[in-house]
Amino acid sequence: MFSKILIANRGEIAVRVIRACKEMGIQTVAVYSEADREALHVSLADESICVGPAPSTLSYLNQEALLSSALNTGCKAVHPGYGFLSENPDFAALCEENGLKFIGPSAEVIRRMGNKDEAKRTMAGSGVPVIPGKEDLKDLLDAQKAAQEMGFPLLIKARSGGGGRGIRRVDGPEELDHAYSTAAFEAKSNFSDPALYMEKLLTDVKHIEVQVLCDRKGNVVCFGERDCSMQRKHQKILEESPCAIISPQQRAKLIKYARQAAKAIRYEGVGTLEFLMDPQGNFYFMEMNTRLQVEHPVTEMVSGIDLVKWQIRTAAGVALPFRQKDIETRGHAIECRINAEDPARDFAPGGGTVDILHTPGGPWVRFDTALYQGYQLPLHYDSLIAKLIVHAPTRPEAIRKMHAALCETVIEGVDHTALFQVELLSDPAFEEGSYTTDHLATRRA
Numbered sequence: 001m002f003s004k005i006l007i008a009n010r011g012e013i014a015v016r017v018i019r020a021c022k023e024m025g026i027q028t029v030a031v032y033s034e035a036d037r038e039a040l041h042v043s044l045a046d047e048s049i050c051v052g053p054a055p056s057t058l059s060y061l062n063q064e065a066l067l068s069s070a071l072n073t074g075c076k077a078v079h080p081g082y083g084f085l086s087e088n089p090d091f092a093a094l095c096e097e098n099g100l101k102f103i104g105p106s107a108e109v110i111r112r113m114g115n116k117d118e119a120k121r122t123m124a125g126s127g128v129p130v131i132p133g134k135e136d137l138k139d140l141l142d143a144q145k146a147a148q149e150m151g152f153p154l155l156i157k158a159r160s161g162g163g164g165r166g167i168r169r170v171d172g173p174e175e176l177d178h179a180y181s182t183a184a185f186e187a188k189s190n191f192s193d194p195a196l197y198m199e200k201l202l203t204d205v206k207h208i209e210v211q212v213l214c215d216r217k218g219n220v221v222c223f224g225e226r227d228c229s230m231q232r233k234h235q236k237i238l239e240e241s242p243c244a245i246i247s248p249q250q251r252a253k254l255i256k257y258a259r260q261a262a263k264a265i266r267y268e269g270v271g272t273l274e275f276l277m278d279p280q281g282n283f284y285f286m287e288m289n290t291r292l293q294v295e296h297p298v299t300e301m302v303s304g305i306d307l308v309k310w311q312i313r314t315a316a317g318v319a320l321p322f323r324q325k326d327i328e329t330r331g332h333a334i335e336c337r338i339n340a341e342d343p344a345r346d347f348a349p350g351g352g353t354v355d356i357l358h359t360p361g362g363p364w365v366r367f368d369t370a371l372y373q374g375y376q377l378p379l380h381y382d383s384l385i386a387k388l389i390v391h392a393p394t395r396p397e398a399i400r401k402m403h404a405a406l407c408e409t410v411i412e413g414v415d416h417t418a419l420f421q422v423e424l425l426s427d428p429a430f431e432e433g434s435y436t437t438d439h440l441a442t443r444r445a
Helices: 011-024 040-044 063-072 089-097 107-114 116-125 140-150 173-191 248-264 296-303 307-315 395-408 418-425 428-432 439-443
Strands: 004-007 027-033 047-052 077-079 154-162 165-170 196-200 206-214 220-232 235-241 269-277 283-289 332-339 356-358 365-369 384-392 410-412
Touching (some): 004 063, 011 040, 011 307, 011 365, 047 063, 089 107, 107 116, 140 154, 140 173, 173 196, 220 439, 235 418, 296 307, 332 395, 332 418, 365 395, 418 428
Parallel strands (some): 004 027, 004 077
Antiparallel strands (some): 154 196, 220 235, 269 283
């Protein structure tokens, strides 16, 4: 097992990983930007190092500073969390070249799955259904030709995309030129890769993902599905497990696809396969996230498995002591993401100082955050400030528990979305479980 790990991240995920390491007897080194000098993860770690000024490009994305920090403090591994460099194959390769274990899959697998074109080809080759589309768009002329053959509506996506960026919906030929140019610009700005691909837009779909955990010996375990269909501008805001409208037969099919996919690429560690489910109940592979997901606590709640600890163990070469037949999920879990945004101002992000903080409690209530009373929220990073997760024997009970927990949550001094989440829980489509990825857009139109 690793004696010391560098946490190459910030916020609630850095706190989450540090806590797991403490429970495992592993020392931790936190990195921080000048804006995060007073952040919670800095004080929780055994050691901490400033890696640059506030902009993430000069700090949390500064690969040289991160590697130097790890080597100078005697770390044996680097945990990337999610976001930042967690799916950067070059960083993973640099870690390995410098004798550091990157806690995640190999650079080759990250690169292969990060290239959305290649990922779709790989999945199709392993028997997993994929969304019809056109890969490797050469230029606008190529896109126009492909769109004419495919028909509208369709989506233009960044090949190296993620987090809802570099995606444009196109409902007709008159929208294609602008969508292509803006998607390419956004892709280059966010991922340093302007390459795009195109796929048929499936409507009235659910966004369903499957959590996998794999060891070096080729053992693959799936923990069921998460319904991530409640989204705003392609960003997830609420997740639950299991999906309320998936049958046992459909679940078995999903697990079969996920296991086929993970085995085909010889995956190692924690990963997530994302699918779209159409109104007829058909599943189509969308992409694979080769990292820990923001919503991983939902799966932990229903499975009883600490995914972060097992992510670290499998990276250290520990074989899984359980197999697929041993996995049993119980009850229902819901996660609400709480962002520092103002719903009354079209979800404009904001900062401020946390004047009063009261976190909800009670059995099977979890509040993952890096907030503390008096903390001044920096404006330089993602607006996610907390994740509230609950578990109960049934879905109706979980909804009631979440409602109570949200109403108990007090964060004063910072605009946030907790009350907006209360509103979502009472939405008839959510109560029925029938909501789709475009539900919020049509609901608020």
